[in-house]
Amino acid sequence: MTPRRIGAAAVGLVLLVVLVVSDIPLGRVVVDGTLNGSVIALVALGIAVVYKSTGVLNFAQGELGTLPAFLVLLVMMGFDLNGTVDPEAISGWDMLGYLLLAVAIGIVLGVAINGLVIRRLVDASPVISLVATAAVFFLMVGFEAVVFLPQVRTFPRFLEGAPCLESEAGECIRQFQLFGSLVLWHAIVVVAVLAVVVVLLTLLFRTQVGVALLAASQEPFAASLSGVSPRAMSMLAWGIAGGLGGLAGVLGAGVFQQLFPGMVTRDLLVLAFTAAVLGGINSMPGAVVGSILLGVTSSLTNEAALTFDVTGWIPNPPMAAAFAVLLIVMVVRPRGLLGREA
């Protein structure tokens, strides 16, 4: 173990020196990475909750975000599929209402998937359950494509319609500088929502219900002897995952300012899986830590690629970095940073 640690420390030191010597703006990297990682974390938390309590790898977690976002968009457009949304006209409180609506829709979807599909496959192998969630994913994307057509729609951000903060020069400010990074109010809302979610989940696992959920995931038979219903716990886990999906859908669509069928899956799901493995797939704090680390890694790779001018021959450096990080974690610490030994 010791030579490995020395090696890791040496590699870390070399990287640190390279980073400090190069003119990569580290402050911006950390700020941007944390903001991007927060969106990934909402998806990764949903994956971790379901995996931890039911042992199912949920391929549909991304669409538990996209579909509520689409339905909320439908409400914003006044149930007119050809309508448009004026982001300026939506106040922060309205947006909060839409966010809660998305959470409610997500919970309904999650509970429905659990009841209609997952509960019937309790005895099936993990591969069968994974394929079933993949089929649910295709159903949801298909539904989105049929109803909302395969086209890109604009999606509003938080606080775009909020009153401007007047600067001294009298301009309207809707974003502010932090370590050289232009931070949108929307990103601050994302981080705040993530913080609230983490606090709520922590509190939940202090209550009897939360302990029952953990018990059912660790030792289902013993838990059922103590009066914990595995069915109810599965429903609870999928409900939580659905609610988290709703948050990820509306906030993620806001970050990209657009929405199209399958969007959260395409842009966030794979990163969230990577982050979940990075943090430890059976650990919820791990999902958050892994996501933020992955976010920082992505923005670092982006800045590094720009600084060292390699964007020409390495397409999409953040994705390459994500895969490299995953391989390194699988080699060095397969249970993830905060995961327990399987």
Next chain:
Amino acid sequence: MTDVLAEPIPIVIHELPPRERWRPSRAGVAARLIVLLGIGAFILASPHLIGVIRVNVLSTAATSVIVALSLNILIGYTGQVSLGHSAFLGMGAFTAGFVITTLELPWEAAVVASVLVGAGQALVIGVVALRVRGLYLALVTLVYAVFAERVLFNIEAITGGGGGIEATRPGWAFGDTAYAYLCIAAVAVVWLFDWRLTSSKAGRAIEALRDSERVAASWGINVTGFKLLAFVLSGAIAGLAGALFASVEQLISPLDFAFLGSVTFVMMAIFGGVGSRPGVVLGALIFSFLAFGLERFAEAFPDQPINASATPLVAALLVLIVLLYFPGGLAQLLRRPFRWLSFRPWRETEPAGGGE
């Protein structure tokens, strides 16, 4: 009960009477042969039946069948799953394109290179991901598929970037119909390989893993080693499929290998019924011809809204229905005809539980 141990107990080995194997009657043999010959004739005639304009659909379907069979080796025999087979197909295809177009080597060399590259990447990923119990292979291969789609296949020097790369067919199978026959022959080769594999010692070891890793380990089977072997074989066969796929349209681009294709391949295998070659082939064929069939349906009945764009919805519904009611896939649904065709009785006569 005095002195049992004094004398060695005579061990008498009774010669078991040769077990009466069920044989079909002469008429039964004839009927089975006729049906099998009919299926064979239908397969051989299929490139002509589908017509030369659409024969490439058949060639593409054959490559999907090969990928599904390669997944069958992995899922059916080890219980692990790969969500990276679209990348494996793409690696095979781009290797073929690179060897044929950039290196200007013959098509046969491209096939060999594709198979080797397919096996090599599976070896690297498998060494990393298969050491850990659980579905980590699925996660690592999924991220690999996205990495390949968005990074590897877009490196212009190797893959030609968005414009793609050409992969000319071999001179002896240049026509569309001739190439379709080549693809069908490749399916047959993979089928035979899989069949011989499952009846070999390594094949039996791999199958023992699926039933119980612990029991297999207690028999002295190197669990990780054989899982890796199954994954490497799967990767090699997917590489072969890639080489064949590259020359169907003779031009490939990164768009052909979106990571969601991996999920579709896994759904084909599960829908057909992993562990059963005929089931997996049938599943892959149904999925491959779904878009084609819906298109024909829309042409025949122009007034209804269903057309080829509904393919993912229909496919997902099919998979869910089959999984919820027949967890063994089509192979479970069709077990009686499959049994009958393999010269066994139509009805189940073996002890209960031997449904496979």
